[in-house]
Amino acid sequence: MKVNVSILSSTIKPQDIVKELDKTNADYIHIDIMDGKFVDNKTWTISEITKITKNSTLPLDVHLMVNNPSKYIEDYAMLNTNDIIFHYEAVKDVNSMIDEIKNYGLKVGIAINPDTDVEKIFPYLDKIDLVLVMSVYPGKSGQSFIEKSLDKIRKLKQEIQEKNLKTLISVDGGINDETGKLCKEAGVDILVSASYIHKDIKNNIDILKNI
Numbered sequence: 547m548k549v550n551v552s553i554l555s556s557t558i559k560p561q562d563i564v565k566e567l568d569k570t571n572a573d574y575i576h577i578d579i580m581d582g583k584f585v586d587n588k589t590w591t592i593s594e595i596t597k598i599t600k601n602s603t604l605p606l607d608v609h610l611m612v613n614n615p616s617k618y619i620e621d622y623a624m625l626n627t628n629d630i631i632f633h634y635e636a637v638k639d640v641n642s643m644i645d646e647i648k649n650y651g652l653k654v655g656i657a658i659n660p661d662t663d664v665e666k667i668f669p670y671l672d673k674i675d676l677v678l679v680m681s682v683y684p685g686k687s688g689q690s691f692i693e694k695s696l697d698k699i700r701k702l703k704q705e706i707q708e709k710n711l712k713t714l715i716s717v718d719g720g721i722n723d724e725t726g727k728l729c730k731e732a733g734v735d736i737l738v739s740a741s742y743i744h745k746d747i748k749n750n751i752d753i754l755k756n757i
Contacts, residue, residue: 547730549754550576550607550716551747552740553598554589560598566747567604571755574607574628575599576718576738581612584636585685592621599625607738609657609718611684612636615643623650631655631678634667644673655716659684664698668705671713676736677702681729682719691720696732703733723750727757 551572553560567575577595582588590598599606605628610618615632622630630647634656637643647654656667657678667677679698682689699715706713717729718738726737743750 547726547734547755547757548573548736549743549751550574550736550738551743551751552576552578552718552738554578554740555744558744560590563744563747564598564602564604568602570748570751572604572751573736575602575604576607576609576740577622578609579612579618579622580685581614584613584633585611587685592618595622596625602626607631609655609678609738610636611657616646619647619650623652627652629653629655629675631657631676633657633659633684634662635659640667640670641673644670657684657718658698660692660695664701671706671711672709674713676714676716678716678718678738679734680719681717681721681725684719689720691722691725695719696728699729699732699734721754723753723757726754730757 553563580587580589605626608622608627609631630652632643644654653675655676655678659680679695681691681695702715714735716736717734721737721739722742737754
């Protein structure tokens with residue numbers, strides 16, 4: 547199981563989390579970028595993220611919770627970014643956004659909110675690298691896992707397998723050892739976690755990777 551660690555925390559400085567991650571088996575640093583418009587909260591600027599991650603060798607998994615993803619892509623493409631994830635709900639022309647990210651040589655993900663039908667992104671599965679299923683309402687850390695997310699994951703997995711695609715499924719929100727196991731059984735490839743991992747960074751990453 548791949549484990550991407552969110553640095554969004556109300557108790558630990560993000561740069562302190564990043565320092566610890568290089569000593570662990572984490573796969574990616576998950577960066578939640580919020581603009582205060584698509585979601586109520588606002589997070590970091592590109593200059594802040596550059597400082598936070600500059601000494602890490604881990605690639606970035608950039609999750610854009612913003613109304614205008616286009617204006618962020620070039621800046622994050624200049625960092626050690628593996629993929630950029632935009633929200634299906636935030637753009638009018640999904641294909642255009644996919645192409646724009648691919649033009650920078652990056653992998654592309656689409657995130658869907660808890661109230662969005664998963665079938666809406668089926669037409670794009672052969673064009674993207676991953677789907678991020680939000681298992682909480684986006685905007686803040688520490689929320690409880692939404693059980694109906696498991697049905698979305700199962701439907702996604704079935705569609706991906708039927709079409710013989712390589713698209714990965716990631717899940718973000720309320721992930722711990724118990725919900726992570728349920729997500730794995732439903733077909734998830736990547737677990738994104740914040741609060742649970744921050745309680746004991748190295749140990750809890752190992753737990754999630756081995757569920």
